[in-house]
Amino acid sequence: MKFGVVVFPGSNCDLDAYHLVKDVLGEQVDYIWHQEESVAGFDCIVLPGGFSYGDYLRCGAIARFSPVMKSVVSFAGGGGLVLGICNGFQVLLEAGLLPGALYRNINLQFRCLFTHLKVENLQTPFTVGLEAGRLLKIPIAHGEGNYYADPDTLRRMEKSGQIVFRYATANGEVTDTANPNGSLANIAGVCNEMKNVLGMMPHPERAGEAALGSEDGRLIFKSILKSWEGSR
Amino acid sequence: MWKAEIRVLLKKSVLDPQGQAVENALGSLGYGNVQDVRIGKYLEVSFDAGSRQEAEAQVREMSERLLTNPVIEDYTFELVEE
């Protein structure tokens, strides 16, 4: 399986995603420059974290007009796997590949800390390898991860299993104190209706090795591998 | 030459944490009469267009495609001929 990590001007977690796939998982991976017009040859596209175009205007608003995004949109339309992490999640929302929006954290501060995620849907390509009820310990690092969707959209998403991760306490309870940024219904990650596009604020690529404090992020990538192999 | 003065605000239905913070700060400075503060963005875009009508259409298009995120933001604008 071959992963592609998109590099926008201002991406800064591209290296980390690349490192996890290549050095930790031992899978194939290449960078994709934002001016590329094709993503042919890749099986999963990762939009990494960072500050594409400085996050000026709005996070992800300018990156989504990069040449590469046209092909990412059609890749996703054809069922291709797309994972947007942090800034990548913001780009996916701006590009209309996922519903809702992300804006300023409710306490107005950038926050970098480990969070616990409750997995709400095990039937996506990104979560299919996870044990039911197992919390994921994965860090966040963002200033604009406060998720919003209007009530109708939210209802629709809940119904079709598009809420994938919610912030929870270490005991797995979804409470206000576990919510690090004010996100609606503690939402940390969502997918599209087809389930092949996932956006999440927490950084699984930062939780892939014991030395970094958690290996849970690797499980998401393992799921991707599993579902890809199953689909062949 | 036209200049569009565009104001972008979070929708009423969306919580504005910055506005909230400023509202509280004003309150603690003794402005107890302040009832609401909302913080947004102001953009000036200078451009050429054949007519006012054409200019307005372009500003709307720019605003909806790039300058705002319609999921959470509303905008208003004024056009000035320069």
Added chain:
Amino acid sequence: MRAEDWRKMGLKDEEYLLITEIIGRDPNYVELGMYSVMWSEHCSYKNSKEVLRTLPTKGERVLQGPGENAGIVDIGDGLAVCFKIESHNHPSAIEPYQGAATGVGGIIRDIFTMGARPIALLNSLRFGTLEDVRARYIFNGVVSGIAGYGNCIGIPTVGGEVYFDPCYQGNPLVNAMCVGLLETDKIKRGQASGTGNPVVLVGARTGRDGMHGVTFASEELSAASEEKRPAVQVGDPFMEKLLLEACLELIYNDDVVGIQDLGGAGLTCATSEMASRAGTGLEIELERVPCREQGMTPYEIMLSESQERMLMVVLPEKEEKVHEVFRRWGLTSTTIGQVTGDGILRVRMGGKVVAEVPARSLAEDAPVYCPAFIEPAYLRMTAQLQLAEIPDSGDAEKVLLQLLSAPNIASKEWVWQQYDYMVRTCTVVLPGSDAAVLRLRGTKKGLAMTVDCNSRYVFLDPYLGGKIAVAEAARNLVCSGGEPLAVTDCLNFGNPEKAEIFWQFRKAVEGISEACLAFATPVIGGNVSFYNETNGEAIYPTPTVGMVGLLEDVEKRCTQEFKADGDLIVLLGETYEELGGSEYLATVHGMVAGRPPALELDKEKALHKLVLPAIGQGMLNSAHDLSEGGLAVALAECSFGQNIGASVELSSKGLRHDSLLFGESQSRVVVSVATDKVEMLLALAAQENVPAAVIGKTGGNSFLVTVDGRELINLPIEKMKTAWREAIGCLLK
């Protein structure tokens, strides 16, 4: 030229005379401006040069010492570490967010200019007390500025220190340090070599911001300073991220002859320093400089301190390729001139020569002063500390909680949670321990890094305080498993033209020098920041020490928190009746007095010789340096990481209880060891001549301390931790 012209620019009459001698005529206005910024203290170190020469700067591992954009140390296997610390105090006092942000941007440029990939940021911050509304505003702004810049550019902010004291009320200190990694054969220098080589300017367009920023940094702050706001620049971390990637790509492919960033004194500094170092001259045409505003004069272009700009000398055959790489990164680059052989910096505007002076005279020939110095009168007062007149701490529990929630000791989580300390996924010891540790990808090695200074000690005894700053930094690295390599220092002082201030400066440098020699940690670069005064009142002398250490095997690292129940707690080092300058004395008794604790460099070295191998051989489960708040605070901090309590039995041996629990005697470390390893540790301690005593055991949910069999402290960990963790957040509400 009228006298008020040069005086307004900060030049002395005799300095003006010297300029006319050098160039054999009166300078024009542009030239005068250029000399005034280059001969400011900030650029020329004219007051400090003589004293700085006494610092040890050489060592087997040193590949680049002071004099370049940053120093470099060999770490073996073809790799080197490049680091430097720099102040941005005055800009941060005026506009905290942008002042701090551009401070971070500037130090990052210094590192990648040398060809190194920046891998970590640290900072040393000092503010007035948080009861003051303006201090809170500055604190808030500085922290968000550092976060705003560092997070965006994608370099983790992994460590630092934050102190609060009334002496920083009007003059906060913002010292930013950056650490980079490079291959030893890729070192680049700021040299304009090769007559005829093109000179390329790249990055942001030049604006009117930051005019005379260095002159501003070389003056005391006053009410009028607020009006000088235009001297503050605005940072653009996105632009710098592109610059960083593009420049490193070019350096890596050997497409660059010399490179330097444009910081203080802008184009004037970069051109004159690059030419001076290479013994060449430069010719530049200002009409080619992309400007942000119309109608900028030569004076403004030469002195602008607009951020995110770099100057590069390249080979003629590489010129097109260099522009092409910058274009690909979305950057504007322009060839603005060429290297000449005549040693002259010749500046043209539209073909007409607007300045023509020897490049070396700007960069090197500023007069060197040896300011007068005299022992400050206050020292006679502060030295008078009669411990007998101070009641011993009655309620030790109350005092401990008071200290844990004192802002100087309390958790700085409120600060570092706003920094992205994880990006690049190399941070293996996160903020909150004695030193940060980063793994180096593709190797087994790791780097430990820290910044330290107890300025209260330096105030009470500049010589001893300077020595302690180095010792504490080294101890923090050692407790993390790192062998200290080298030092970068940021010397923050008041007005050096005052004899008492200059005495502080000389003495502090003497102390630093002696300690650096003892630990074989040369000073490879740094920065002097004078004139840190508001309305005539100087800050505490604050020589911040940044230090980097090497772990040959990063798996053998150590952190401060207790790891398991039932481990034995061992105190290494000796406790004396020393309360002078302590946080305890300041917080509980409201006194800043006495002499700081004594420091014997041999004892300190013996301690390092014990702790490093003990960590290397896996004997220690945790190690924590004793500093502010002494033994009781250190033990409490060890408990917080994993909520593992401790019970400790001490015997006072005639010491006051407050000295025993809260005194800050130097060269002490508290460690935890599994029971089966304690004999080994004690044997090693005996061999190294380090006093070592088993003082208790880890475990439980409480912190228990008995002294001479009497229980003095019995507190739940949770209660102490809450006080410690929430203190700063509460003060800001």
